[in-house]
Amino acid sequence: MEEKVKFDPGIGNLFIDFNDYINNLYSSLMMLRTIHQKRIKFKLNSQKIYKYMENNIAFYLGCLLWAYYIKENNIKSPKEIEGNVFLNMTDEQKEKYDYLLQVNFLENYFDSFERDTLYYAGKKINIPERWKNILKIYSDFLSLNNGFTDTKTTENIVIPDSLKNIDSNIDINSYIQKAIEQKNLEILMNIDNLPL
Numbered sequence: 001m002e003e004k005v006k007f008d009p010g011i012g013n014l015f016i017d018f019n020d021y022i023n024n025l026y027s028s029l030m031m032l033r034t035i036h037q038k039r040i041k042f043k044l045n046s047q048k049i050y051k052y053m054e055n056n057i058a059f060y061l062g063c064l065l066w067a068y069y070i071k072e073n074n075i076k077s078p079k080e081i082e083g084n085v086f087l088n089m090t091d092e093q094k095e096k097y098d099y100l101l102q103v104n105f106l107e108n109y110f111d112s113f114e115r116d117t118l119y120y121a122g123k124k125i126n127i128p129e130r131w132k133n134i135l136k137i138y139s140d141f142l143s144l145n146n147g148f149t150d151t152k153t154t155e156n157i158v159i160p161d162s163l164k165n166i167d168s169n170i171d172i173n174s175y176i177q178k179a180i181e182q183k184n185l186e187i188l189m190n191i192d193n194l195p196l
Contacts, residue, residue, distance in 0.1 A: 005074065005082065007081050007085075011062040011179065012059075015055075018056050018105065042116060042117075043121045053109075053127075054131070058179075058186050058187075058189050060138040061188050062176060062179065062185055063141075064141055065176060068166060069176070071154050079153065080153055081151060084152070086151070087149070089149060099148075134196055137160055137162050137163065140160045144160060163196075
């Protein structure tokens, strides 16, 4: 195992802390006195909320695709994974580490967003089923890999069954590099023929 592969090729820099953003937004909403003010504020932020959700769903998809790529391309000769920050955690930190926190928060917020968009903005909106599917697969992926707290080599990566049928003609690495270069994870959401 001479060569190494990166744990994160660079998509981590494009992740948005959605929990903090939503908590701050709703705190400021609750400070407003009238429903009229709340509606205006929510309407002004609703597109941003939607974009942030889409960005993070695309980030989770990117993580899935990157893991698949480094696993599949190194089956015959597993490589050490470089930069896995979760390996540096103490046993105590690992015990307290909730690797599903961000994912569960986003998943739970889907219903709230649909409801609040109807209430505050008077619009009916449905979260795309594909987003929910990606989030479910990513959640399974995190659980299968125990939050990557022990993932040292490409051989250690466990790929969910639903991802095992990716078309070999899809140049995953090119899509990921393009998304990083353009600072636009939504590029990953436009890959055709993904089994999700």
